Amino acid sequence: MEVLDSKNPPNARRNGGAEIRLKARAMSRGVAIGRVVCLHGNSRQFFRIEIEDSAIERETRRARAAFRLARRQLKKFQSDSVSTAASVPGIFDAQRAMIEDSSLLSKIEATICEQKVNAEWAVKVVTDIYVAKYKAIDDQHLRERYIDVEDVAERILNALGGERSAPLGKNSIIVARELMPSTLAEQSGSNPTAVITEHGGWTSHTFILARELNLPAVTGVRKILRRVDTGDAAIVDGYNGRVILNPTEETLERYRLPAAQFQQINYNDVTVSDSQTRTLDGRDIVIRVNVDLPEVYKKAKRIGARGIGLYRSEFLFNRFKGFPTENQQYDAYREIAEFAGEDGVKIRTFDLGPEQVYGQNHGREKNPALGLRAIRLGLDDTRHLRTQLRAMLRASHDNKIDIVIPMVSGVDEIVKVRELIESETSALAAKGTQVGSPRVGAMIEVPSAVLLIDQIVEDSDFICLGTNDLVQYVLGVDRDNESVAGWFRTLHPAVLIAVRTVIKAAADAEKPLVICGEMAGSPFYLPLLIGMGATELSMNVNSILRIRKVISGIAYQETLPLAQEATKCRTADEVEAALERHINEKWSHLIQPERRKRPRI
Ligand code: PEP
Ligand code: MG
Numbered sequence: 001m002e003v004l005d006s007k008n009p010p011n012a013r014r015n016g017g018a019e020i021r022l023k024a025r026a027m028s029r030g031v032a033i034g035r036v037v038c039l040h041g042n043s044r045q046f047f048r049i050e051i052e053d054s055a056i057e058r059e060t061r062r063a064r065a066a067f068r069l070a071r072r073q074l075k076k077f078q079s080d081s082v083s084t085a086a087s088v089p090g091i092f093d094a095q096r097a098m099i100e101d102s103s104l105l106s107k108i109e110a111t112i113c114e115q116k117v118n119a120e121w122a123v124k125v126v127t128d129i130y131v132a133k134y135k136a137i138d139d140q141h142l143r144e145r146y147i148d149v150e151d152v153a154e155r156i157l158n159a160l161g162g163e164r165s166a167p168l169g170k171n172s173i174i175v176a177r178e179l180m181p182s183t184l185a186e187q188s189g190s191n192p193t194a195v196i197t198e199h200g201g202w203t204s205h206t207f208i209l210a211r212e213l214n215l216p217a218v219t220g221v222r223k224i225l226r227r228v229d230t231g232d233a234a235i236v237d238g239y240n241g242r243v244i245l246n247p248t249e250e251t252l253e254r255y256r257l258p259a260a261q262f263q264q265i266n267y268n269d270v271t272v273s274d275s276q277t278r279t280l281d282g283r284d285i286v287i288r289v290n291v292d293l294p295e296v297y298k299k300a301k302r303i304g305a306r307g308i309g310l311y312r313s314e315f316l317f318n319r320f321k322g323f324p325t326e327n328q329q330y331d332a333y334r335e336i337a338e339f340a341g342e343d344g345v346k347i348r349t350f351d352l353g354p355e356q357v358y359g360q361n362h363g364r365e366k367n368p369a370l371g372l373r374a375i376r377l378g379l380d381d382t383r384h385l386r387t388q389l390r391a392m393l394r395a396s397h398d399n400k401i402d403i404v405i406p407m408v409s410g411v412d413e414i415v416k417v418r419e420l421i422e423s424e425t426s427a428l429a430a431k432g433t434q435v436g437s438p439r440v441g442a443m444i445e446v447p448s449a450v451l452l453i454d455q456i457v458e459d460s461d462f463i464c465l466g467t468n469d470l471v472q473y474v475l476g477v478d479r480d481n482e483s484v485a486g487w488f489r490t491l492h493p494a495v496l497i498a499v500r501t502v503i504k505a506a507a508d509a510e511k512p513l514v515i516c517g518e519m520a521g522s523p524f525y526l527p528l529l530i531g532m533g534a535t536e537l538s539m540n541v542n543s544i545l546r547i548r549k550v551i552s553g554i555a556y557q558e559t560l561p562l563a564q565e566a567t568k569c570r571t572a573d574e575v576e577a578a579l580e581r582h583i584n585e586k587w588s589h590l591i592q593p594e595r596r597k598r599p600r601i
Helices: 053-081 088-100 102-115 119-135 146-160 181-190 205-212 249-264 296-302 313-319 326-343 354-358 374-380 382-395 411-430 447-451 453-459 467-475 482-487 493-508 526-531 541-551 556-568 572-587 593-597
Strands: 020-023 025-028 031-040 172-176 194-197 217-219 233-237 242-245 286-291 308-312 345-348 401-405 439-444 462-465 513-515 536-539
Touching: 025 205, 031 194, 031 249, 053 088, 053 102, 053 119, 053 146, 088 102, 088 146, 102 119, 119 146, 172 181, 172 233, 181 205, 181 313, 194 205, 194 233, 205 217, 205 541, 217 233, 233 249, 286 296, 286 541, 296 326, 296 541, 308 313, 308 326, 308 536, 313 326, 326 345, 326 382, 345 462, 374 382, 374 411, 382 401, 382 411, 401 411, 411 439, 411 453, 439 447, 439 453, 447 453, 447 467, 447 493, 453 493, 462 493, 467 493, 493 513, 493 556, 493 572, 526 541, 526 556, 526 572, 536 541, 556 572
Parallel strands: 031 172, 172 194, 194 217, 286 308, 286 536, 308 345, 345 401, 401 439, 439 462, 462 513, 513 536
Antiparallel strands: 020 242, 025 217, 031 233, 233 242
């Protein structure tokens, strides 16, 4: 039975067990068969996990610890806010009373024991009952107290995040409205088998990470949480963008082979002896790897990555469950730099917003993508940035480390970061600490940086071109928002003008430039990038072999007419058609039709 995006979505279990097929957008290639695990929560996401008797003690201990932490936090916020907002302490009083009321914790502990579930789920079950009771009260003032209960629940759930929760079961398919990258990073250790979401974009960090983990993923499935229950059987087809709920035995049979074949693709048996990549006519194209999770280093090197073109340092927040100390950062940077060796690593300073650095109590920004994020946040209160720079300076003493500044809007930020580096270098030297002198580069992501590229190039030792954000900011289209995914056009003529301008400016000034957005890892875009002059590409580990194959099968000279033709195109569709035509004529043996049909994969 074919059911596509109906207004009243059928639920797999309540649909009499019949098979349901849903259209989706493929985000990470592969096929998987498994059981659904529904994900809940806002700033802290969690699952219902059935636990063994032996884990009950661990989960109740986690709940008690979370209550203690939540109590301490509330006490602190209460004292911090006394002088700022008269009404706020009143709110905190109500919330503190709830957390200090021992019956709430007792009920949560009882739920863990009786239902044999993880602490997060028990918090949801118990607080949902409280919320429902408050919402049923006639008196409006009292009724609105449910908001306090929701706040308290969120606070306890966040506090639970400090300790590892129960792992997911085997073959779990994570299903969420929206999956946060930190949740996926946290769960990567329990080897989920696929991801289905309602929202997300091709370049959102969640799907970048899914591709790094080689995890089939799809998005755009409307009202997904209403269609499934935890435990439902499902198939995720990340090649064709399809979800099948309650698959029949016949359908399962059809998917078993592709799923098994996909499971076996791990490249563990592939080793590339020469990391040099050249076009047929001898143009060197350097392939580097983007690294978010430490596990990928080894694989990347084995398959020929020449160093790390982008290390997203903010992923350390997941590893260390919060702001990493200077020494934790120092160890992490040294570890990654030693791995990268002579080829070096480009470490980007934290590309985060205040909520992630200071916690959710900092308050939500209305437009986080345009808010106090990345280098703006670092320069707003320089304490954290100084800590990070010290760790980088120390780690670069005997390692090849470059510092990348995210979201540069003009030379101002580069000058300020250089001043901080100078000041921290002197302070460390005065204490007798040995430091290196890392090169400093700007990440080009916003239109002002493209317009001022000549000045920026002059003040930078190298340039990183972040096409994910570049497309977002040039076209004004949220990269994480599924509903505007159709407007996220990497081949938009305006984006191509920006890419060309930046590549040319760096080449004219003889400064190295690495393209490190998802565009760099797509075989479909590759001939165009090479034709526009790109010589260094940094990509997801799972793109490396494909890209290497295409590079060594094309000639630089034959990419030039394509790049030239693209300058005359007036729309993204025209560029895409030109690219299709050139591929059909020259490189159809290298770039498979299936990939060309869905160019972003
Ligand atoms: C980019 O914006 O292209 C980029 C590489 O960085 P991120 O995806 O982390 O924003
Ligand atoms: Mg970016």
